Amino acid sequence: MMDSEGVVFLKAVSTLCGWSYFLAWSLSFYPQPFKNYMRGSTSGLTFDFPFINTLGFASYTITQGCLLFSPTIRAQYASRHPASPKPTVQVNDFVFALHGFILCVITYTQFYPCIWGLKVSSRTRASRPTTIIFWGCIAAVLLACFVVEVHGKNGGYDPKGLAWIDVIIVLGYVKLVATLVKYIPQVNSNYRRKSTVGWSIGQILLDVSGSILSLLQLVIDSSLQADWSGITGNTPKLFLANITLVFDAIFLTQHFILYKDATSSNETYEESDSDDDVTQAQPLLSG
Template identity: 35%
Template sequence: MGDYFLLEILSGIVGWMYFVLWSLTFYPQASLNWSKKSVAGFSIDFAILNVSGYMFYSLFNWGGYIYSGLGTGIVQTNDLFFSVHGLLLASAHLSQVFIYKRGHQKHFKRWSLITLAILWGCVSLVFLLEGIILQYHPSHSFLGISKIPIDLNTLRMAGYGKAVITFLKYCPQIYLNWRRKSTEGYSIMNVLCDFSGGVLSLFQLVIDMIFNGLTKGEWSLLGSNTSAFNFIKFLLGIITIIFNIIFIIQHYLLYPSKRNDPLTLELISSTDRRMVK
């Protein structure tokens, strides 16, 4: 048991390290927006998607932590704090969108608003369906009823919503960087912390699976209420790593000379004014 205890301690250390790194990703961008009194270079669609994403993730984590065995997999304390902290800071980013100058970004893109409407509609529909079945079949546990596949209960749907948003929210920023041929206005420190946090998040997930397998003999990955594998956390880690690699390539390889050159910045500013919504 001594070796197993060390695994548990290591999981906690890695988990809080990822919490710190992923939490730090919010501050450079907020500081950059504040110092410039502008969100030019920062995708406003990223901002609005991120708020709903962390609402979904908070629901997934807190629901899975309180009602264990509902298909969420292992939810650690650091996961809980990160989701709430992320929601607060994502909301701060969104508030900056309404306060500061936006450059060429006058309005939220229609696709991002439609995406949010669809995701919220799906989660709400499953929630209502579970509530209706609970009313007529009280023996079924709320948020984990057997009449609905575990992959389609409210918590898992919220988790899928977060994964979809995590995938989509990076796309406008990648496109914006490509269109402007610059990463000016988007904090590279954000990217580096985000990438490192994604790696550590996956590392904690692996440690938790090994610990659970050694102590409980449970090695199941998917498909059961009792599976310790947090599939949503796995998806988020993979998506985060892939997209941040793209950002790193854009920043250091594709547009390295365009970050601080005065003439380039003036051209970027002119491009911002000309670009259509």
């Protein structure tokens, strides 16, 4: 049966929104590492941001990849969502996640002077709350795998009980936690420095565009299925966009209203402040 013109149009809009948000969010990863490189310094950027962001996008890549490519996970999803058995994950979701992970790793490595030669804080250690949350997330995923393996029906392959899709759900929430946590130290850093110098506002503007388009695509896809559980069934994508929009609003307020008079003349202050308080970042695997 052929789709009506309205359905065809909505599918086209969904595809356009999907690749547009992919482009906007993908481009948003570039301004910050480029800014760091051009300034020759990572000052103004808290280490917590790429530190926890790398974990978040690793989790998100696995989540989107399994919902898109894994027959087991897709079958378990269909069993739990009979009204709309096909996940609302699109190819652009997976490509975006993988690309984001790669760029997060690049930004993370900029805190290694031996790789990029950038000036970094002498006190290089992730903040304690972020570190605790980082390892807590990893422990939660390992625990979920153990519980499904031991207590899941048929080794976790029966979706009527604990199943491997529950591990994917946990990974999705790891991404949400990482997204929430990564912004808080940066908001606090900007507040304490009374400046956004060193923090790229370009990535925030692209973030806003990507978030709106991502939400629009999710709503369209669910409406086409005539089942709004398609939205809740893709919780990471739903809350990722909303959390991002909330923090983007804060960063835009800081940059264009609260600290709009702060310029590069604050550079000296920013360096000393990041050494003592803001950056406090250490590559995770350093001795």
